[in-house]
Amino acid sequence: QVQLGESGGGLVQAGGSLRLSCAASGTFFSINTMAWYRQTPGKQRELVASIIRGDRINYADSVKGRFTIARDNAKNTVYLQMNSLKPEDTAVYFCHADLRVEVPGMGRYRNLEVWGQGTLVTVSS
Numbered sequence: 001q002v003q004l005g006e007s008g009g010g011l012v013q014a015g016g017s018l019r020l021s022c023a024a025s026g027t028f029f030s031i032n033t034m035a036w037y038r039q040t041p042g043k044q045r046e047l048v049a050s051i052i053r054g055d056r057i058n059y060a061d062s063v064k065g066r067f068t069i070a071r072d073n074a075k076n077t078v079y080l081q082m083n084s085l086k087p088e089d090t091a092v093y094f095c096h097a098d099l100r101v102e103v104p105g106m107g108r109y110r111n112l113e114v115w116g117q118g119t120l121v122t123v124s125s
Helices: none
Strands: 005-007 010-013 018-025 032-039 046-052 056-058 066-074 077-082 091-105 108-115 119-125
Touching: 005 077, 005 091, 005 108, 018 032, 018 091, 018 119, 032 077, 046 066, 046 077, 056 066, 077 091
Parallel strands: 010 119
Antiparallel strands: 005 018, 018 077, 032 046, 032 091, 046 056, 066 077, 091 108, 091 119
16 A cells, blocks of 8 residues: 655745655555645645656646755655745645556556645745
C-alpha cells in the first residue's frame, strides 16, 4: 500500500510564505509524476504545479513566479514553496503521485495514482 504524507499547511498573512512537503511511503517501483492540487468549497480541484521524474515542470498561470515545485527523488518527496501568498491562494492543498507498482505474482507493473489527505492553507488579508 502506498501513502502520501503531507505537511506544512497553516495560517499566514498576505505576502507571506509557506512550504508544503509530501513524502511517498510504501512499496512501489518508481514515481513518474508528483504534483500539487488545491480545492476550495464548491469548486473543482485544480492543478497548481507538477513535476515529472525528468524534472519537467508545469505551473498554473495563477501561481507562476510565486510558487516553486521541487522533488527529492532519493527521499520520494515533493515540495511546494509558496511565496507572495494572496488570500485567493486559500485552499486545501492535495499532493498527488503517479507511480509504477508491481502486479503481485504477474511479473509486470501497472500505474497507480495516489492522493494525500490534504493540508489547509489559509492566507489572511
